[in-house]
Amino acid sequence: MYPVDLPALVDTDLTSASEEYLSSLESRPDDNEWFQLSQTSKVAITANHVRRLQLFEDDQPDCPLLALHPPDDPQVVALYLHEKWWHVDDVLRTSSNSRIGLISVQSLTERVIVFLLSQVVERSSHEKMLFSLHPRTESCKLLWRDGQAVGFYTIKHKGSLCDGWSGRCYLLPALDTVLVRRSWRRRGLGLQMLADFCSSFSTAQFLGVSSPLSPSMVAVCRSFLQQHEEHLEHLYEVEAPGGWTQRRNIWLSIQLGRYSLGINESNPTSGEKQRYEDDSSQKTYNCRVDPTSLTSCNVNTYPAIGSSVQQMKACDPSRGGSSQSSKISGTGCSPAAHTDDLDSGPPTRPPPSLNTKHTLKSNPSPYAESHEEKPEGTQSSAKRVRRS
Known part of the structure; x- marks a missing residue:
């Protein structure tokens, strides 16, 4: 299953999970985790490679989105959702056969998808x-x-x-x-x-x-x-x-x-x-x-x-x-x-x-x-x- 198919996210849950993860990442020792981009490439998950993105215009209250990018490259390759890292391409996918054609945006994850399409990919x-x-x-x-x-x-x-x-x-x-x-x-x-x-x-x-x-x-x-x-x-x-x-x-x-x-x-x-x-x-x-x-x-x-x-x-x-x-x-x-x-x-x-x-x-x-x-x-x- 993909993020959009999982139980709906709530703004406050996304914010608290992101802040807790970022705090733990900053206090973590040098032995890094890695995010596998492909069979031949991976990105170290460090505080230097993670940044907070503003999800909405005039975002009040704040709803940060954690994004992972390679060193010396601002291109976003993964997002932190449901307490794990997801490849950007997977965030844009669904395993539900009912999602076909034009469907009104309702959930926070669907708004994340609009954000990715308009700002990133x-x-x-x-x-x-x-x-x-x-x-x-x-x-x-x-x-x-x-x-x-x-x-x-x-x-x-x-x-x-x-x-x-x-x-x-x-x-x-x-x-x-x-x-x-x-x-x-x-x-x-x-x-x-x-x-x-x-x-x-x-x-x-x-x-x-x-x-x-x-x-x-x-x-x-x-x-x-x-x-x-x-x-x-x-x-x-x-x-x-x-x-x-x-x-x-x-x-x-x-x-x-x-x-x-x-x-x-x-x-x-x-x-x-x-x-x-x-x-x-x-x-x-x-x-x-x-x-x-x-x-x-x-x-x-x-x-x-x-x-x-x-x-x-x-x-x-x-x-x-x-x-x-x-x-x-x-x-x-x-x-x-x-x-x-x-x-x-x-x-x-x-x-x-x-x-x-x-x-x-x-x-x-x-x-x-x-x-x-x-x-x-x-x-x-x-x-x-x-x-x-």
Whole structure:
């Protein structure tokens, strides 16, 4: 059995067990224990090779997670859970046949898995931060395939707080972060998660995807909207808290060329078609403490995972008044928002972004056909998905 299959952990139990183990480790003599990474490599379990990781954003009360790393290498290779060391790959696995597809995160161990996916296992060596930390109460769903966690997405519910200091609340449900592991991309999983999000809020009049959208997330949204025209006038890119001055229709923005996919849209090559056809990672950043390095970050761009990076340029003058932090983070509150903003309907004169069905028919995307994603069951072998 794997950690996620064992009895549920409690915050206080994890904290006390971690502190007791670390204390005993610091007083232990030089005869070290070893953690076997493979048949040919192992890591000494010493106080110098173990560090405490912050599991949640603004973690109060503290919930430390002990991580083991090789000497002179910050890469985490094992976690201390249930009073023993587990290889990171084993923490991401399950022996339960019932864990398949998208399942809501409930237990502390499942939140540890979200932490690993967002902060550790998918982080490139040149990236200081993949996502910023999530709150301990963040609404998440893990995607399980073949006995392992292969991705997740998080949601900001309507009425939930944008942050811990302003008192502003989201005015519509928003898909906040999305990640699919690199080895599982090009299989339509990003499209599956976006569809699951929309179906989970089928009665909501408007739905949001946190800004900024990565190029690959734009491709996923375009493919989804081409298949689900009923959402053309309901899916918006939003900055928190999502008032009408902080949202814009995604399909109209695609038609107007407001997003860059980093490809030659007039005549994409076959390789370029393949590259953005499928799974994206939608990321949001804040300047916060990196839990795995405990150093400050200063993020000014948002690279897309698994693709050549090119920052999107949004040329929408209606989005004035937003703070710089709200442009970087999909969850930062904009000072332009007002508490009396309502989500009951558009302004008296609807913005042009609502008239999208006519746009779809009269001004089709010059590259819509080349990026249209086939159903999951009919894709060829080369198939194709974000806070803190």
